[in-house]
Amino acid sequence: MEINASLLASLVISGMARGMIYFLLSCGLTIIFGVMGVVNFAHGAFYMLAFYITFTVANVIGFWSSLIIVPLVMILVGAAVERGLFQRVYKSGHVFQLLLSVGIIHVISDLVRLLWGLDPKNGSIPNLLMGCFDIFGTVISKYSIFIIGISSVIAVVLIAILYKSKIGSIIRACVYDEEMTRGLGINVSGVFSLVFMAGIGMAAVAATIAYPMTSGTLGMDAQMIIIAFCVTIIGGVGSIGGALVAGLVIAVVESLGILVLPQYADTFIYIIVVAVLFFRPQGLFSIE
Amino acid sequence: MRGNRSFVWAVGCIIAIFLISGPFILPNFWTWIIIEIMVMSLAAMSVNFLLGYAGCLSFGHSAFYAAAAYATAIMMTKTGMNQYQVLLLAPFTAAILGAVIGLLVSRLYAFYYAIMTCAFAMIVWSIIRRLPGLTGGDTGIVGVQFTGLLNGMTNIYYFTLAVIILCGLILWVIGNSPLGWSLRAIRENPDRSAFISIDVIKQRCLALVISSFFCGVAGSLHVVYSFGAFPELAFWTKSGDFVTICILGGINSFLGPIVGSIALILFETMITSVTLYWPMVLGIIICAVVFFMPEGIMGFVKKFGWEKMNEQKS
Amino acid sequence: MTSSKGRVGMFFQVANLEKSFGGLRATDNVSLHIKQGDICALIGPNGAGKTTLFNLITGALKPDAGKVIFKGEDITGKTAREITRKGIARSFQIVNVFPMLTVYENIMVAVLSQKRMSFNFFQPAKKIAREEIINHLENIGLAAQADMLAGQLSHGNQKRLEVGIALAMRPTLLALDEPTSGMSVEEKGDILDTIKKIIKITGCTVLLCEHDMNVIFEVSDYIWVLQNGRIVANGTVRDIKSNELVHRIYLGGKR
Numbered sequence: 001m002e003i004n005a006s007l008l009a010s011l012v013i014s015g016m017a018r019g020m021i022y023f024l025l026s027c028g029l030t031i032i033f034g035v036m037g038v039v040n041f042a043h044g045a046f047y048m049l050a051f052y053i054t055f056t057v058a059n060v061i062g063f064w065s066s067l068i069i070v071p072l073v074m075i076l077v078g079a080a081v082e083r084g085l086f087q088r089v090y091k092s093g094h095v096f097q098l099l100l101s102v103g104i105i106h107v108i109s110d111l112v113r114l115l116w117g118l119d120p121k122n123g124s125i126p127n128l129l130m131g132c133f134d135i136f137g138t139v140i141s142k143y144s145i146f147i148i149g150i151s152s153v154i155a156v157v158l159i160a161i162l163y164k165s166k167i168g169s170i171i172r173a174c175v176y177d178e179e180m181t182r183g184l185g186i187n188v189s190g191v192f193s194l195v196f197m198a199g200i201g202m203a204a205v206a207a208t209i210a211y212p213m214t215s216g217t218l219g220m221d222a223q224m225i226i227i228a229f230c231v232t233i234i235g236g237v238g239s240i241g242g243a244l245v246a247g248l249v250i251a252v253v254e255s256l257g258i259l260v261l262p263q264y265a266d267t268f269i270y271i272i273v274v275a276v277l278f279f280r281p282q283g284l285f286s287i288e
Numbered sequence: 289m290r291g292n293r294s295f296v297w298a299v300g301c302i303i304a305i306f307l308i309s310g311p312f313i314l315p316n317f318w319t320w321i322i323i324e325i326m327v328m329s330l331a332a333m334s335v336n337f338l339l340g341y342a343g344c345l346s347f348g349h350s351a352f353y354a355a356a357a358y359a360t361a362i363m364m365t366k367t368g369m370n371q372y373q374v375l376l377l378a379p380f381t382a383a384i385l386g387a388v389i390g391l392l393v394s395r396l397y398a399f400y401y402a403i404m405t406c407a408f409a410m411i412v413w414s415i416i417r418r419l420p421g422l423t424g425g426d427t428g429i430v431g432v433q434f435t436g437l438l439n440g441m442t443n444i445y446y447f448t449l450a451v452i453i454l455c456g457l458i459l460w461v462i463g464n465s466p467l468g469w470s471l472r473a474i475r476e477n478p479d480r481s482a483f484i485s486i487d488v489i490k491q492r493c494l495a496l497v498i499s500s501f502f503c504g505v506a507g508s509l510h511v512v513y514s515f516g517a518f519p520e521l522a523f524w525t526k527s528g529d530f531v532t533i534c535i536l537g538g539i540n541s542f543l544g545p546i547v548g549s550i551a552l553i554l555f556e557t558m559i560t561s562v563t564l565y566w567p568m569v570l571g572i573i574i575c576a577v578v579f580f581m582p583e584g585i586m587g588f589v590k591k592f593g594w595e596k597m598n599e600q601k602s
Numbered sequence: 603m604t605s606s607k608g609r610v611g612m613f614f615q616v617a618n619l620e621k622s623f624g625g626l627r628a629t630d631n632v633s634l635h636i637k638q639g640d641i642c643a644l645i646g647p648n649g650a651g652k653t654t655l656f657n658l659i660t661g662a663l664k665p666d667a668g669k670v671i672f673k674g675e676d677i678t679g680k681t682a683r684e685i686t687r688k689g690i691a692r693s694f695q696i697v698n699v700f701p702m703l704t705v706y707e708n709i710m711v712a713v714l715s716q717k718r719m720s721f722n723f724f725q726p727a728k729k730i731a732r733e734e735i736i737n738h739l740e741n742i743g744l745a746a747q748a749d750m751l752a753g754q755l756s757h758g759n760q761k762r763l764e765v766g767i768a769l770a771m772r773p774t775l776l777a778l779d780e781p782t783s784g785m786s787v788e789e790k791g792d793i794l795d796t797i798k799k800i801i802k803i804t805g806c807t808v809l810l811c812e813h814d815m816n817v818i819f820e821v822s823d824y825i826w827v828l829q830n831g832r833i834v835a836n837g838t839v840r841d842i843k844s845n846e847l848v849h850r851i852y853l854g855g856k857r
Contacts, residue, residue: 039399085575089578094345094398094399095339095535096535096578096582098345098399099531100574102525102528102532102571103571103572103573106567106568106570107568107572109567110565110566114568222410226406233400267415270414273404274411277392277393277400461723461724464727465725466714466720466722466727466730467720467721467723468723469711470715470720473711476700476701480698480699480700481711482682483660483682483683483768484711484767485687485715486715488683491721494721498723
């Protein structure tokens with residue numbers, strides 16, 4: 001295949017679209033870890049669950065309704081999981097939190113297998129967004145633009161909430177000093193629930209948006225959680241801006257990497273995680 | 289008190305008799321299950337060595353297990369080496385991998401340690417799948433036959449039993465050596481350990497090498513009793529199983545992994561005969577252990593034992 | 603400032619040490635020295651930078667500038683592990699023992715490390731150097747609690763264990779960071795007697811960082827006074843007692 005500027009530009013744009021999905025997925029993980037110090041290894045499994053629910057809702061009702069319904073459903077699921085399960089292990093240390101997440105992963109992924117079966121689920125792009133733009137010879141799909149657009153809006157809203165609103169400053173206070181914040185009479189456990197629900201909600205939006213252009217298989221929870229951790233670690237724990245930049249960078253590198261070494265695409269991600277952990281465990285934008 | 293000791297000895301003797309006569313009194317299926325339990329206990333003991341003594345949580349041991357399994361399978365099928373030589377050498381593959389990973393991972397704080405080891409396992413998994421010439425790709429390597437002393441369920445059973453007991457003894461000795469105790473110090477307080485001149489990073493690295501070696505022994509044994517090696521052995525969830533066994537059995541107990549392995553595999557055997565959805569049940573078991581039995585079965589037994597003893601006194 | 607006589611063969615010396623955290627100069631051009639066999643005290647009000655200086659000396663922190671010289675060797679910037687190996691052992695102000703190990707085991711791991719046996723993987727650890735360990739336990743007065751978990755000791759006993767762990771390293775320079783903090787008057791007296799006894803037995807030099815002036819005046823041979831990261835006074839107990847600046851720092855006015 002001839003490698004020219006417009007091909008590269010296409011790859012970069014589609015990479016950016018995928019990067020936005022990585023961002024949305026990871027920003028949930030990074031705020032949960034940043035605010036609550038809790039390791040939610042099951043984040044990828046929630047993404048997968050959201051994806052499969054989107055499959056059902058999109059086929060029964062329609063894609064646009066799924067954009068609203070799925071995140072709502074997942075937020076409720078997240079609330080139940082946080083209240084019922086994670087709350088009990090906040091004080092138990094990382095080992096048990098990780099182990100609990102592993103348990104949740106097993107339950108969710110087998111539930112998915114039970115309800116939806118083994119075959120991959122493919123989505124299709126809604127009619128409104130099908131097709132491409134041709135800009136100076138570069139082919140850009142309308143759907144990529146849609147993803148980039150809607151994710152940017154969400155990113156801006158999130159950052160605005162976190163830095164300009166009262167609830168945002170309470171959340172940031174919890175990150176800096178949980179004891180003090182509790183001492184100020186703030187319902188820290190309520191804040192934790194809120195953050196957890198928001199995190200799962202973000203992952204759900206990511207899954208819903210990703211649905212039309214990817215296919216869902218039973219291994220996707222493992223893939224997505226590694227990517228989410230990669231983004232979280234590179235972007236820095238607790239940093240939304242960092243997750244955005246890291247998500248985009250990783251996805252674009254992945255796209256270009258596929259050109260060079262197509263078979264090793266997914267190994268690449270794992271190698272990036274190892275490299276980042278070795279050289280800079282705090283990440284690039286960490287607030288820790 | 290003395291009553292308790294004789295009780296423990298009696299139980300021990302019964303278990304020993306059972307183990308030694310196993311293949312003769314049980315149907316082949318159950319002999320196979322016990323072999324599986326033994327091999328998993330060794331793998332879990334290696335994880336427990338790292339977790340219980342050094343305090344490092346690894347989700348990457350599936351890489352060591354698989355590396356040794358594949359080394360065994362490849363050497364058996366592609367070289368003319370004597371099968372005992374193969375079994376002796378294969379665990380070193382795992383140990384070398386452990387040394388490499390150890391150099392990279394040993395200065396990381398607990399959570400990052402877990403993630404990096406997990407990423408490593410996934411690197412090994414994805415590489416295994418992509419070298420079909422060497423590893424048989426997604427299908428793996430099958431039909432590895434051992435001969436002579438290692439041929440036949442009964443022989444494999446006794447061989448495995450002997451190896452497990454030997455490895456268990458070695459791990460016990462190491463655990464009670466100065467190395468074992470300085471690892472415990474590192475687990476308890478890594479900062480203070482530096483101030484008593486302990487080289488935290490080197491010791492953690494050494495712990496990982498030792499741990500990976502014994503996990504490799506388990507991986508080699510895997511090929512002996514299941515006649516092949518498959519990429520799934522390297523997938524991170526296998527490491528998750530080892531960790532689950534450790535926690536289920538009790539991380540502060542030397543026998544914990546053995547007890548945990550018995551419990552988990554028996555459970556799995558029972559549940560899979562009833563339903564396809566074992567992973568869901570496993571997930572629920574894990575959650576239950578985390579909430580209700582974080583000390584594991586041995587922890588529960590010890591507490592129960594204390595209470596009983598105190599009752600007897602009063 | 604009076605200078606100490608007998609600077610022959612400098613046992614331990616710190617020269618022009620600097621350490622800043624962001625804009626804060628925690629250690630500002632600090633120079634001091636310790637004579638072998640002395641009990642040398644480092645005092646100063648809260649926030650004076652005692653702990654930072656301690657951390658710099660024992661390897662917990664790396665200085666921005668300056669030198670630390672021990673028995674003629676430059677140990678500036680070396681890690682805590684290396685410095686401990688060279689003979690400087692430290693106890694911590696906030697109790698920093700191995701909580702789930704017994705008292706015996708706490709001392710044992712230190713002794714085993716001191717004997718460079720930490721990589722020995724075949725000998726049963728609990729059979730090695732039993733007498734030495736029990737000896738250490740007796741010296742710090744914890745022989746009776748040998749089988750108790752360190753985390754379950756009383757605060758006073760945990761502080762004893764703190765000192766004990768440092769001592770088990772057979773240091774030539776023992777650095778004690780506020781060994782009497784959090785103790786009642788009675789406990790303070792007890793641990794001071796213990797420390798004095800230990801010094802007599804082992805002959806080690808002591809650098810003592812303290813807050814309580816009575817403790818200082820009772821045991822010290824030489825005192826360095828720190829304020830705002832700088833040495834502002836030094837001398838014997840008599841010198842310091844009569845030093846007007848020190849009085850002002852401790853008894854009058856804010857810093």
